[in-house]
Amino acid sequence: MTEQYAHVGLFIDGEWTRGSGGRTVPVIDPATEKVLAELPLATIADLDRAVEAAVAGFAVWRATPIARRAAILHDAADRLAAKADRIARIMTLEQGKPFAEARGEIVRIAGTLRWDADDARRAYGRIIPSAGDTVLSVRKEPIGPVAAFTPWNFPGGSPMRKIAAALSAGCSIVVKASEETPGTACELVRTFDEAGVPKGVLNLVFGDPAEVSEHLIASPAIRLIAFTGSIPVGKLLAGKAGAEMKPSLMELGGHAPVIVCADADPAQAARKAVAAKFANAGQVCTSPSRFLVHDSVYDAFLASFVAATDALVVGNGLDEGVTMGPLANPRRLKAMEELVTDAVSRGASLVRGGERIDRPGFFFAPTVLTGVPLDALVMNEEPFGPVAPIVRFTDLADALAIANSLPYGLAAYGFTRSSKTAERLIAGFEAGILSLNHCGGSVHEAPSGGVKSSGFGREGGPEGLEGYLVTKRVSHLLV
Ligand code: NAD
Numbered sequence: 001m002t003e004q005y006a007h008v009g010l011f012i013d014g015e016w017t018r019g020s021g022g023r024t025v026p027v028i029d030p031a032t033e034k035v036l037a038e039l040p041l042a043t044i045a046d047l048d049r050a051v052e053a054a055v056a057g058f059a060v061w062r063a064t065p066i067a068r069r070a071a072i073l074h075d076a077a078d079r080l081a082a083k084a085d086r087i088a089r090i091m092t093l094e095q096g097k098p099f100a101e102a103r104g105e106i107v108r109i110a111g112t113l114r115w116d117a118d119d120a121r122r123a124y125g126r127i128i129p130s131a132g133d134t135v136l137s138v139r140k141e142p143i144g145p146v147a148a149f150t151p152w153n154f155p156g157g158s159p160m161r162k163i164a165a166a167l168s169a170g171c172s173i174v175v176k177a178s179e180e181t182p183g184t185a186c187e188l189v190r191t192f193d194e195a196g197v198p199k200g201v202l203n204l205v206f207g208d209p210a211e212v213s214e215h216l217i218a219s220p221a222i223r224l225i226a227f228t229g230s231i232p233v234g235k236l237l238a239g240k241a242g243a244e245m246k247p248s249l250m251e252l253g254g255h256a257p258v259i260v261c262a263d264a265d266p267a268q269a270a271r272k273a274v275a276a277k278f279a280n281a282g283q284v285c286t287s288p289s290r291f292l293v294h295d296s297v298y299d300a301f302l303a304s305f306v307a308a309t310d311a312l313v314v315g316n317g318l319d320e321g322v323t324m325g326p327l328a329n330p331r332r333l334k335a336m337e338e339l340v341t342d343a344v345s346r347g348a349s350l351v352r353g354g355e356r357i358d359r360p361g362f363f364f365a366p367t368v369l370t371g372v373p374l375d376a377l378v379m380n381e382e383p384f385g386p387v388a389p390i391v392r393f394t395d396l397a398d399a400l401a402i403a404n405s406l407p408y409g410l411a412a413y414g415f416t417r418s419s420k421t422a423e424r425l426i427a428g429f430e431a432g433i434l435s436l437n438h439c440g441g442s443v444h445e446a447p448s449g450g451v452k453s454s455g456f457g458r459e460g461g462p463e464g465l466e467g468y469l470v471t472k473r474v475s476h477l478l479v
Helices: 043-063 067-081 084-095 097-122 157-169 182-195 210-220 231-243 267-275 295-312 328-343 396-403 420-428 461-465
Strands: 010-013 015-019 022-028 036-042 125-129 134-142 146-149 173-176 202-203 224-230 248-251 255-259 288-294 349-352 368-369 387-393 411-415 433-436 469-477
Touching: 010 043, 010 182, 022 134, 036 134, 036 182, 043 134, 043 173, 043 210, 043 411, 067 084, 067 182, 084 097, 084 182, 084 461, 125 146, 134 461, 146 157, 146 210, 157 173, 157 182, 157 224, 173 210, 182 202, 182 224, 202 368, 202 396, 210 231, 224 231, 224 420, 231 248, 255 267, 255 396, 267 288, 267 387, 267 411, 288 295, 295 349, 295 387, 328 349, 328 368, 328 387, 387 396, 396 420, 420 433, 420 461
Parallel strands: 146 173, 146 224, 173 202, 224 248, 255 288, 255 411, 288 387, 368 387, 411 433
Antiparallel strands: 010 015, 010 202, 022 036, 125 134, 134 469, 349 368
């Protein structure tokens, strides 16, 4: 194990274990391709133990007074924030994002946890006026043990969204975090354990993703499935959950359109778009990824976009000044190469980048494509990487039609200085998350989530907690 990396393992019923099967997979540093650790994988017997622990943990946790639960979660948030530097380093080692981004993620998720813990205290339910001898009320109760599956692009953020909501609501949880970025998840879980979360309430497993999800979804004790990842896998898991009549929360992919209107400030729009586009090397489900720019501001936008792209510093995320790290795995490199080759073969112009950077690690140059035909793959498939296709439009109705033409409906962005046009964009975009005149990220107090194939359910805000609660109507005839 690399000195600075984490101790990775499974956390079941309050104990760290290497599982019962002896199978492991290597964890790779995407900036150097060196092995950071060997991660143990769970067997079916390990998964069954985790579910049993979650059942017992749920009984304890739901009976714990909510003020006590919130105090433990606040303590975990404080501990996490205090360890931000160390965990951020682990995250950069295993995922590649620049240290400052990783640190920001840890600080942010400590805030998520605090917000959810407080919001759960306001899950009041209500009392409904009714006949004098009957008290009619609506109560909110934790749904029960949750199975959650999280990806590698936000090794802290994605597990925390689910853990914070589940634990705040009074649920227990079995999390299968990404096998490619296990160190951050292990550190989060370690922190909750130190803060005094009772054993069994929070369990962490790794394994063969299909085997783990199949088994956990079918386990009768699991009451809710929460997944963040690609649309094909989301459809598969939602289907399996549906067959078991279990609710699911699906945070899936997007292909966010950015419409830069004729009255926008093109230079400012370009600077903001570049910062968001290349954050986490473009591996964000809400990444701006299709740029539709009005003809009248196109040249100015492109010039500023290219200048801001040229100013990016690509390198090892642990090095000072680096603003874009490597891609997280070789699959993304291959995908970027395919998207660029396809676009160029269909007539697009390669303005910047377009190829792997010749050094160890999974580095791909920040890429700008112009004149990209609408049938090019990059205009239709989520790039999930540092490739920015830019196209011109003349009529806003056409731009909105292009924006809404795909099955995705996660994030959308618009730039305009006219409130009338802004309202047209707000009404027109088919998306669950809309940012105007900036590329806003997710916040604790408001919901994130998609429409169309980008999924259902929300994370963040009171809506996020709602998914982890069930509503019970109680009609009490007084005797
Ligand atoms: P993938 O579709 O194989 O996997 C996506 C995630 O799902 C991974 O974390 C993986 O471990 C998990 N997974 C895969 N099969 C599973 C199964 N049967 N049961 C449970 N979990 C399973 O693709 P990938 O190469 O890891 O990522 C590529 C694509 O995934 C990207 O193009 C992007 O569209 C999508 N993605 C989206 C997000 C997001 O935040 N919505 C995050 C990561 C990846």
